Amino acid sequence: MPTAPTIISKQLSIGPIKLDAPIVLAPMAGITNHSFRQICRELGAGLVVTELLSSHAIHYKNAKTFGMFDWTDSERPVSVQLFGGDPSLMAEAAMVAEEHGADIIDLNMGCWVPKVAKNGAGAALLKDVCLAADIVKAMVQAVKIPVTVKIRSGWDSKETTAIGFAQRAQDSGAAAIAVHARFASQGFTGRADWSVIRRVKDVVTIPVIGNGDIESAEDALRMLDETGCDGVMIGRAAVGNPWIFREIRALLDCRSAIDPPSLLERIDVALRHVKTLAADPNVGEERAVKEMRGQLPHYFKGFPGVTKLRSELVKFNLIDDIENFLHKAGSECR
Ligand SMILES: Cc1cc2nc3c(=O)[nH]c(=O)nc-3n(C[C@H](O)[C@H](O)[C@H](O)COP(=O)(O)O)c2cc1C
Incomplete structure (x- = not known):
């Protein structure tokens, strides 16, 4: 029997924050600065995320990190991504970001580069989900704004941690979860396995945002369709092509493609x-x-x-x- 097509919603709320499209600009270090976030919002992204900011650097009032608190009203809603492995420092960093006007705080559980992961932060938290849940709880208790989590499928292919952890993150108060459907050990190699997004969607009620290898507006619709996720997150395909957000919106609105930019x-x-x-x-x-x-x-x-x-x-x-x-x-x- 043919399966019924997924009904794709054009709405996505993260806690009380209503996005005007279920399309998110992924956090990208060195790329998702104020200027690029503003352009992506104007061209259709429903939410933009800063690059990862260190909770240690915020604690020690590092001037360069504070310089990245550069969001403006034209980008809102803006999510501020934090990394760290200490619940109290992460709670403090979340409070500081909230004081500086963040709309959402995102916990980085995907960064595998040794500088981050060897200190027990980023994707290393996928190997210590109790600590990760404690960090989520501490952040949720520290701020009034929604706290979200961005994870990978797991640390390596021995365990697809995302499925079990998603539930834990929800129980700890996370308002949404973004899943980059690759293992940390893969870096950016291989193809993202979108079936992990579907499996995460099956076990939580909070919004699930799918991420990994969306290269075109058609891919975005396909991910929404195939995984049932509530929103899509675009990284590399938006670099030099912020029009991808406008193109996804057009497909979502009327299922027809629009002309590429001149x-x-x-x-x-x-x-x-x-x-x-x-x-x-x-x-x-x-x-x-x-x-x-x-x-x-x-x-x-x-x-x-x-x-x-x-x-x-x-x-x-x-x-x-x-x-x-x-x-x-x-x-x-x-
Ligand atoms: C240059 C670059 C920088 C990135 N920086 C971050 C980051 O700061 N925080 C994070 O969670 N992910 C980061 N990522 C991962 C992306 O957010 C995203 O998960 C990944 O690129 C997969 O999505 P894509 O296939 O749409 O690019 C980065 C990726 C790239 C290419």
């Missing part, structure tokens, strides 16, 4: 991205230009001359030069 729109948004970053007093023009060297070429993926563009962009130190170059390259393409 070259002119790509140039405008790429320039806005670097200019807004440079305008941040904690960043400035020199650093903004350097940080964007890796990201700007992504805006022009698939266009002729993108390899030349990449090698040219590293030569510039000023936004004016980037602007002149992009406009000239753009007019040559037309």
